[in-house]
Amino acid sequence: SPKVATYDMQPEMSAQEVCENVLKAVKNPEYQFVLVNFANPDMVGHTGVVEAATKACHVVDECVGKIAKECKENDVVMLLTADHGNAEVMFDEEKQTPETAHTTNDVPFVVINAPQGTELRDGDGALCDVAPTVLQLLGIKQPAEMTGKSLIK
Known part of the structure; x- marks a missing residue:
């Protein structure tokens, strides 16, 4: 993670570097399993800054797309999930305040190249x-x- 006071200052965090390392691992037959955590939507979501959280989600979406493509090209199964939400709810309408906590919303579980x-x-x-x-x-x-x-x- 980058050394910044708050992650809204650098919502892309280290996603591109993480992505490049995962792409290398997907191509490497030595690995039977690779686990990656893109923390951007969570960490930036905690700041309550909607624009930054949106950028964080876009960056992760781009990375996940690249990884999914590489998995398909290398006949690798990819699972996509999360343990909680955060960036999908950035504002509490009732309180009229930023929402910075984890949510209990359902999260997806997607199998790519099953x-x-x-x-x-x-x-x-x-x-x-x-x-x-x-x-x-x-x-x-x-x-x-x-x-x-x-x-x-």
Whole structure:
């Protein structure tokens, strides 16, 4: 992350560098799994500055698009999700104040370049289901300690 007082001053943060590293990893057959966190919408969302949060989201959208394209070209499965929202609600209409806290809104779970015949369960997923889904895609048995269930039917 850049050394700035608040992230609205540099909403792109380090997204481009992170993206370039992920693109290299996707092309590298040594990696079976790559996890990336684009913190921009969350960290910039905490500032309450709508214009900066919008820019942060645009930068991440561009990066995710590049990564998705590379995954398709290299026959790599990509999962896209989040553990909470933030930037999608930037203003509290009732209080007439900026909203800077995490939201409890549902977040997407998208599989890009899924193996043939992969179907997701309908709308009943939770954060605890993400790791079992990753394990299933990697062909790894889920440990008994994991309470979640794969999102794949």
